Amino acid sequence: MPYDMKPFCGFPESFADFLFQLQFNNTTDSLPENKITYKHLITEPLTLLCNALTPTALLVSETLITKPSKCVSTMYNDMRFSRDTPLKGYMYIRFREPSHEKDILGLYFDMGYDYYSYGIRIYKQTSAGMEKIRKNVIENSQLFMHELENMNQLNIMIFGDKYVKDHYPDIKNEVLKDLLNRKSFYFGRDCPINEPVYNGQLLNEISNAYNGVKGLYILLKKSLYMN
Numbered sequence: 001m002p003y004d005m006k007p008f009c010g011f012p013e014s015f016a017d018f019l020f021q022l023q024f025n026n027t028t029d030s031l032p033e034n035k036i037t038y039k040h041l042i043t044e045p046l047t048l049l050c051n052a053l054t055p056t057a058l059l060v061s062e063t064l065i066t067k068p069s070k071c072v073s074t075m076y077n078d079m080r081f082s083r084d085t086p087l088k089g090y091m092y093i094r095f096r097e098p099s100h101e102k103d104i105l106g107l108y109f110d111m112g113y114d115y116y117s118y119g120i121r122i123y124k125q126t127s128a129g130m131e132k133i134r135k136n137v138i139e140n141s142q143l144f145m146h147e148l149e150n151m152n153q154l155n156i157m158i159f160g161d162k163y164v165k166d167h168y169p170d171i172k173n174e175v176l177k178d179l180l181n182r183k184s185f186y187f188g189r190d191c192p193i194n195e196p197v198y199n200g201q202l203l204n205e206i207s208n209a210y211n212g213v214k215g216l217y218i219l220l221k222k223s224l225y226m227n
Helices: 015-025 031-060 127-139 141-153 174-180 201-212 214-225
Strands: 091-096 104-111 115-123 157-159 186-192
Touching (some): 015 031, 031 104, 091 115, 104 214, 115 214, 127 174, 141 214
Antiparallel strands (some): 104 115, 157 186
16 A cells, blocks of 8 residues: 555654754765655655645635645755755645735644644735734624634644734733734644654644634635635
């Protein structure tokens, strides 16, 4: 059976040690051997995870790009900027909305040797996109309040730079204000590497989170693309 047709059963337990050690032996000379290990420990299980997450991602947004070649990180760094370190020291999956050059909404999964993270991101986020979101937050405050409170229940936090000055002093709800006063943002849950990474429960964890963020994702999608 081709590896990409197999079920996702977790990452090999040696992947974290390999990524940690890669910080010290990520050289052109060691590339042939490292590539073989990288493919087995990272690329192959990451592709299986992408395939397994695809049905859930499409339930969040049926327009998301889900082809693994478009969503799964390659093993190689951009040689324009990392000529001396050919392999990535981290991995990711990106489910992104198509046909947008900026403010590209999507679901993400990131993992390094000591952490993993998942949630909602807006790639190439712009000030114009933020203004669209702020406008929709104010016009649909109750809907956003409900979904933002749901993020708290899921332990999915908002990240991103904030303005020093409160730009919305008349808004009393602190959850809404926290989003409105961001220069840019993403919603994510950061976790240390733990047992579910190795036994396949990671799939259920991320799938449940993607299902949980669907309401907020739809509101953000309408804000950016339907106004």
